[in-house]
Structure formats: structure tokens, C-alpha cells
Amino acid sequence: MIKAVTGTKDILPIEIPRWNYLEEIVKKIFSQFNYREIRTPIFELTQLFARGIGEATDIVSKEMYTFLDRSGDSLTLRPELTASVVRAFVEHSLDKKQGLNKLFYVGPMFRQERPQAGRFRQFHQFGAEALGSHDPLLDAEMIIMAYDIIAKLGLKKLVVKINSLGVPSAREEYKTVLRDYLNQHLDKLSEESKKRLELNILRIFDSKDERDKSVMKAAPLLIDYLDSESIDHFEKVKSALQNASVPFQVDATLVRGLDYYTHTTFEVVSGSVGSQSALCGGGRYNGLVKELGGPDLPGVGFAAGMERILLACENENSFKAEEEKTDVFIITIDKTLQGFSFQTALALRRSDLIVETDYLSRSVKAQMREANRLNSKFVLFVGGDEFVNGEVVLKNMSNSEQKNISKGNLEEIVKLIKVN
RNA sequence: GUGAUCAUAGCUCAGUUUGGUUAGAGCAUCUGGUUGUGGCCCAGAAGGUCAUGGGUUCAAGUCCCAUUGGUCACCCCA
Numbered sequence: 001m002i003k004a005v006t007g008t009k010d011i012l013p014i015e016i017p018r019w020n021y022l023e024e025i026v027k028k029i030f031s032q033f034n035y036r037e038i039r040t041p042i043f044e045l046t047q048l049f050a051r052g053i054g055e056a057t058d059i060v061s062k063e064m065y066t067f068l069d070r071s072g073d074s075l076t077l078r079p080e081l082t083a084s085v086v087r088a089f090v091e092h093s094l095d096k097k098q099g100l101n102k103l104f105y106v107g108p109m110f111r112q113e114r115p116q117a118g119r120f121r122q123f124h125q126f127g128a129e130a131l132g133s134h135d136p137l138l139d140a141e142m143i144i145m146a147y148d149i150i151a152k153l154g155l156k157k158l159v160v161k162i163n164s165l166g167v168p169s170a171r172e173e174y175k176t177v178l179r180d181y182l183n184q185h186l187d188k189l190s191e192e193s194k195k196r197l198e199l200n201i202l203r204i205f206d207s208k209d210e211r212d213k214s215v216m217k218a219a220p221l222l223i224d225y226l227d228s229e230s231i232d233h234f235e236k237v238k239s240a241l242q243n244a245s246v247p248f249q250v251d252a253t254l255v256r257g258l259d260y261y262t263h264t265t266f267e268v269v270s271g272s273v274g275s276q277s278a279l280c281g282g283g284r285y286n287g288l289v290k291e292l293g294g295p296d297l298p299g300v301g302f303a304a305g306m307e308r309i310l311l312a313c314e315n316e317n318s319f320k321a322e323e324e325k326t327d328v329f330i331i332t333i334d335k336t337l338q339g340f341s342f343q344t345a346l347a348l349r350r351s352d353l354i355v356e357t358d359y360l361s362r363s364v365k366a367q368m369r370e371a372n373r374l375n376s377k378f379v380l381f382v383g384g385d386e387f388v389n390g391e392v393v394l395k396n397m398s399n400s401e402q403k404n405i406s407k408g409n410l411e412e413i414v415k416l417i418k419v420n
Numbered sequence: 421g422u423g424a425u426c427a428u429a430g431c432u433c434a435g436u437u438u439g440g441u442u443a444g445a446g447c448a449u450c451u452g453g454u455u456g457u458g459g460c461c462c463a464g465a466a467g468g469u470c471a472u473g474g475g476u477u478c479a480a481g482u483c484c485c486a487u488u489g490g491u492c493a494c495c496c497c498a
Contacts, residue, residue, distance in 0.1 A: 003489075058496045062421080080498080109498080114421080116492060125498060192495075208494080256497095267498095278498060305498030333456055366450085368458040376458095384456055397458070 007121025017321035035104040040084040046074040052083030054259030077110035090294030118276035118308040127303035139264040140240035154318030157271035163254040166230035174225040205253035260285040280304030329371035330357035333383025
């Protein structure tokens, strides 16, 4: 048997209503904030992600699905969408058409990581990017949208964490201070963190190792090294969140891995999904557009993991997505009338109803069971004495009332079904 | 990439410790409970090379080894 590739999953019909419900909420809230959907290709030139995300990041250095196409170009399945959206923004000169571009997306991403709870190799994200403004209110808007979507799904065990990484020059200065501090405590650090010291020093704050944690408790914090402009920006974000009634915690250790972040970073973390607890993450990236060959314009955005969100919803039993009910199931009593049933089903469907009929030549009892299984609101009996007399029988499945209708009178059938 | 753990019917799981007749249950499926009517109930049926390959043994679902796959965690990230 050929199985789905490691880390990929089939979303079966039974799960589709939950996905549709989530996507409806996502699209509704984004459009209320006037974000417009953008759809970019599933694959891009590899160098887009290498430059946009950062060569040294784990995503680029070991997690991308990269391949050569037949003409020898190196292509990569998108591991995230910020770089693609910025590429499209630059390529189509969207900044020339309006001052601020507010964009959102929904779709699959690909990273070759070891699967675990809430982590897959093909996974789905929704996210938003606002390109062209420095306004800290937009940083706040991102956090508010993410929070509103997740809260609308009924999730409770949430923590919104925010931090500021400031501008690159202040950050570099701080890194030197931090490196000095850590070098003094080198013997107390885990082996992992000694490597991080060279590769990505800020991430030592994220370590789950107890030794690292105790060292980091007394470490100097980036927030104390921010320039006054960055502090001002951060304060405005915080007060906007307060006014929006979004509960948040300032977490000075929230550093995030991707190269492009400046100023605000944030995460929404769930307490009900296991170890991979970040439902969404994002922040401001003021250098990225220029880095990708565009004008020197700022941006801010976030991305959320849909499998993780749905996992949290399932664990907290936070919402029920109902399958759409069948309006009428046409039951064929005499097998010779299957053609009539098929035609009637078609006519009713073209009158805007959800209709099913029998294709297995089953007994009336079996067809009734099937209608019941489909939650059909009505059944329509075709056959027997009534049919000989030119009638079909419409039965309401919730109160068992039956009514004979002239078999040619589709309008009457449609009318009776639609009032329910 | 590293580690732990698991693999028996479509699904959830007994049975493995102490190897021993035809491998079980619940749910789901199908058929029937009078000739044309669902949900509940009852009866019956179908469904498994016990992940795969090797080994030990008179005998392996059960013990040993390998492989494959799943799950969880680390790393990292949504």
C-alpha cells in the first residue's frame, strides 16, 4: 500500500467542516480590517527564501524542500509566505498604486522537519502583511487580528506575548553585552547553548535546559538597551493593545528566529496543544522589502498555524462545525424507476436543493437508513400505488408527516422543503 | 539530525508478563425482524498473511534481531 509521505496528512471529508469554519472566520475578520487576499505560487526561486529568511536560519539551512527543475533552476516549496508576499509586492510595484498595502493569505507551507504534535511537513498557515507604514498602530492591529480570530474560535488557554527587538544597531550593541556576560558563565551553559553563542545568541533565552535558564535569569535584557525611538514605538503598541482589551505579557526573552524582525515581535501561545505551543507568531520587519530589491519601505505581519489552532480547538472542544444537512433523499421503491428518481434529483438540485438518491439498488429500509445517516430533512418516495396514481410521497423526517404530491409538481416539492 | 515509545478487524482496544487447540470485544458496515418507511431494540453476516523480513523452539500474535511506519519529546518553528 502506498501511504501519504511522512509529515503529510489527508484532510478527510469528516474534518472539512472544521477547516471551512476556521477559514470563514479568518477571511471575515481580515476583510473587516480591510486586508485583501493574495495568492502567490507554491514554489519560488530558492534564493528568494535564502535572502528573505536568512541563510543561517534553520529553515533555510536544513528544512527547505529544494529541487532543480528540468532547466536547472533551483526551486523551493515555500516554507513561509512573508518573503513571497514581499516579492509580489515589489514585482508588481504595489507601493506605487497605494500608500499602504494590507494583504492576507491562507495556504499550505512546506518544511522538512521531524513531525510531532502540531507539526507537519506540509502544514497550513493564514497570515497577514501590512507594507508601507511605520505606524505602531499597525503592529497592534496584527496582534489584535490574530487574537480576535483565535478568540472567536472559543479558545481560552491563551497567552499573548510581546517584545521589542528594537533597531539593528541597538541590537548589535546589546549582543556584544550579552556575549560578554555569557562568556563569564560559559561553564554553566549547556552544550547546545555554547553553539548558540556563535550561531544565534538571542535564542539562548528560549532554552528549556535548567542550567541555561538559571544563567539567563540574571542576564542583561535587550529591552534595557533599546534606543528612545524604539521604546516609544513599543509603548504605543502596548497602549493600543490595552485599549483594544487584548490581554498580553511583555516577554523580554521572546526573540524569534528569523533574521528580518525589527521592533515588535509577538506570539500567541496555547496551553492545550503540547510542546509546539505557538499558535501564531509575527512582528515588524523594516529592512526586508529593501533587502529583496524593493524600495526602503517598512512592513509588519504574522502567520498562524492552522493545524495547531484546530488541535487546540479540538482539545478544548471550543466549537462545533456542523455538516450541511441534505434537504431530501429520494427513495426508489421500484427499481425500474431509478431513472425517474435520478431525473427528479437533478431537477431539485437545479432548484437549489441538496439532494441525494440511491445508486446501490438497495431495499427501502436500507435507503431510509441512509437518509437518516445523512441527516436528510425530507425523503421522497418514488414507486408503489401512489406512483401508479401519478403521485410521489414527501415525508418530513423530523415529525414523520407525509404528503402526497402530483409527481410532475416539482414546484410544490421545492416549496414544501424550502419552508423548513 | 538525536532520543523514547508503539504497531492485533474500517475505528478504539483486549490477548504478549508465565510461548500451547479454529485470535476476541465494542463501535461502524451489510442483511433480516412478514410482501413499501429511518432513528431505539433484537438476530445474523462479512471483515485480520496479528506492520514486514529473518531467527530461537516440537510449537511464536506472544521470545530475540533487523527493517519500515506511527506517536511523543529535543533541536527549531506556525
